[in-house]
Amino acid sequence: SQTIHQWPATLVQPVGSPLSLECTVEGTSNPNLYWYRQAAGRGLQLLFYSVGIGQISSEVPQNLSAxxxxxxxxxxxxxxxxxxxxxxxxxxxxxxxxxxxxxxxGSGTQLSVL
Amino acid sequence: SQQGEEDPQALSIQEGENATMNCSYKTSINNLQWYRQNSGRGLVHLILIRSNEREKHSGRLRVTLDTSKKSSSLLITASRAADTASYFCATDYSNDYKLSFGAGTTVTVRA
Structure with a gap:
């Protein structure tokens, strides 16, 4: 069966520091992959999606990359x-x-930038 | 931009009662999906209903879709404490298959 792993679960980072969040999927091949962000009490905002290796589509201009x-x-x-x-x-x-x-x-990563 | 909007924002019911929440959207769709999110966790898919379907059932869940009114409803029958969660609808755009999520309905089931 397919599983998705996302880590870390919680992260506290200072302003100006770098970020790397990783996600891996098992049990399937050539999946479409997505990164979403959820603000407190809000819906999900699609940040990036990918339909294949090296293929990245960005949905919103921002400080992040995938x-x-x-x-x-x-x-x-x-x-x-x-x-x-x-x-x-x-x-x-x-x-x-x-x-x-x-x-x-995945189970999500709570990121706090301080 | 956000396509679907859930109503109400929050719902509190007694265990055993039914819970109904609605989702309205703006443009034509290919399908509409409902997801559940427990606090601090990822979303779990509940039901997908396609634009040519009017009703689907899964266990205690019943979803309806009215494309003429651009709306959907999710009914949870005989609610349990474990149904306490936020529920989100997600819709695509008919010419752009990416999903757009609403802000969700927070359901609290009181024992």
Missing amino acids: SRPQDRQFILSSKKLLLSDSGFYLCAWTEGPTLNEKLFF
Whole structure:
């Protein structure tokens, strides 16, 4: 069966420090991969999605970037964190071919930028 | 931009009662999905209903879709304390398959 791993669960970082969040999926090949951010009490905002290795689509201009170095690995990064980057980050995957199928979510990373 | 909006924002019910929440959206869709999120956790998929379907059931969950009114409802029957969670609807746009999530309905089931 398929599983998705996301780490770390909690992260406290100072303003201006770098960020790297990692997500891996097991038990499937060529998944569509997503990074979402959830502000407290709000819905999910799609940040990035990827339909294949090295293929990254950005949904909103921001201080973050994403990479997909391997088929089942998705990384969210920042060179210098801002206070506004605080939030709950969720990685997710779907099986192809379209982007609107059932999403499987990781357990999330609570990021606090201080 | 946000496509779907849930109503009400919060709902408190007694165990055993039914809970109903609604989702309205703005443009035509291919499908609509409902998800549950327990506090501090990832979202869990509940039901996907396609634009040519009007009703779907899964256990104690019933989802309806009215494309003429651009709205959907999620009914949880015979609620339990374990149903306490936030519930989100997610819709795509018919010409852009990416999903857009609403702000959610927070459901509290009192024992």
